[in-house]
Amino acid sequence: MAGTPFGYQPDPAAGSGDEETAPHLPADAVVDLAAARREAGIDEVLGRLNAELVGLAPVKTRIEEIASLLLVDRMRERYGITARRPTLHMCFTGNPGTGKTTVALRMADLLHRLGYLRRGHLVSVTRDDLVGEYVGHTAPKTKDVIKRAMGGVLFIDEAYYLYKVENDRDYGSESIEILLQVMEAHRDDLVVILAGYADKMDVFFAANPGMQSRIAHHITFPDYTVDELERIAVLMTDELAYRLSDDARLVLRSYLERRIGQPWFANARSVRNAMERARLRQARRLLDQDDPRVDLAALTTIEAADLLASRVFREDAHAKTVRSA
Numbered sequence: 001m002a003g004t005p006f007g008y009q010p011d012p013a014a015g016s017g018d019e020e021t022a023p024h025l026p027a028d029a030v031v032d033l034a035a036a037r038r039e040a041g042i043d044e045v046l047g048r049l050n051a052e053l054v055g056l057a058p059v060k061t062r063i064e065e066i067a068s069l070l071l072v073d074r075m076r077e078r079y080g081i082t083a084r085r086p087t088l089h090m091c092f093t094g095n096p097g098t099g100k101t102t103v104a105l106r107m108a109d110l111l112h113r114l115g116y117l118r119r120g121h122l123v124s125v126t127r128d129d130l131v132g133e134y135v136g137h138t139a140p141k142t143k144d145v146i147k148r149a150m151g152g153v154l155f156i157d158e159a160y161y162l163y164k165v166e167n168d169r170d171y172g173s174e175s176i177e178i179l180l181q182v183m184e185a186h187r188d189d190l191v192v193i194l195a196g197y198a199d200k201m202d203v204f205f206a207a208n209p210g211m212q213s214r215i216a217h218h219i220t221f222p223d224y225t226v227d228e229l230e231r232i233a234v235l236m237t238d239e240l241a242y243r244l245s246d247d248a249r250l251v252l253r254s255y256l257e258r259r260i261g262q263p264w265f266a267n268a269r270s271v272r273n274a275m276e277r278a279r280l281r282q283a284r285r286l287l288d289q290d291d292p293r294v295d296l297a298a299l300t301t302i303e304a305a306d307l308l309a310s311r312v313f314r315e316d317a318h319a320k321t322v323r324s325a
């Protein structure tokens, strides 16, 4: 099974660590970890991760740990220690909109900067990209995806749909077989990240112990609190060069408190959608006003009314009238 033909040729200019032309350090030499961190740009990536992503403390801690491990590994290589590189296949579990895809992108970048991945790009796929509908269709599809992802991260969203418990002749298992081989044989040139809901992922792993055993890091993405959602909303408005008026800020809070308990709530994704709709309403409000002249403040401010027009408040009012009727 070795030497799976993905048409991938290792790049002699990068990767394995033994391309190092500098002589190994003597045993009594000292290396500066802080300088190595700076050179690899780790502080920059981790700093941005902290500044641009609200909450996610356990996720950030794990990323720091992985960064430290790889840095120490690199330093060991300078002394001539060529131990096997750590496996970095991961599983991200969490509800919709908790930041899994966003973090995977940053992880790809970080692993590239640390010299673990040649390219550091991310290929995001679902079952349909990997599994075919006819005999002989699945292997080429899966191999093509893997070929594209080599040197980077292969992100498989809702990975459990690869496997159908009720149908053991489903083509998904063929795809899983190929993935399992590649995750072992090309483990230092491809990082596979499986993503999805925790409970379905547990069922998937129970049915596919081979997959479970190849995952080095299980990372849980918690739901955001109202406080965190509020900070995410402010961050998003900032990024779009808007600001929330003081009143709008208060309304935002009560919007989030309501929205969080409603159907189809999708954490930060729902916040992004809400802010996009507020933007639409702000634009309409400006065009509808009697005086057509506006200044910069008007163009950049989301007012309470822009949020209050949301269905979230209407449904609440509707529920109240129904109850009192």
Ligand SMILES: Nc1ncnc2c1ncn2[C@@H]1O[C@H](COP(=O)(O)OP(=O)(O)OP(=O)(O)O)[C@@H](O)[C@H]1O
Residues within 6 Å of the ligand: 052, 053, 054, 055, 056, 094, 095, 096, 097, 098, 099, 100, 101, 102, 103, 232, 235, 266, 268, 269, 272
């Ligand atoms: N902690 C955070 N801070 C700021 N923005 C965030 C955070 N988490 C997610 N977002 C934003 O929320 C949106 C949804 O995030 P993302 O797509 O990464 O979630 P996901 O877990 O992959 O969701 P799904 O399961 O639906 O695919 C993105 O626009 C992202 O930028």
Ligand SMILES: [Mg+2]
Residues within 6 Å of the ligand: 100, 101, 102, 157
């Ligand atoms: Mg996603």
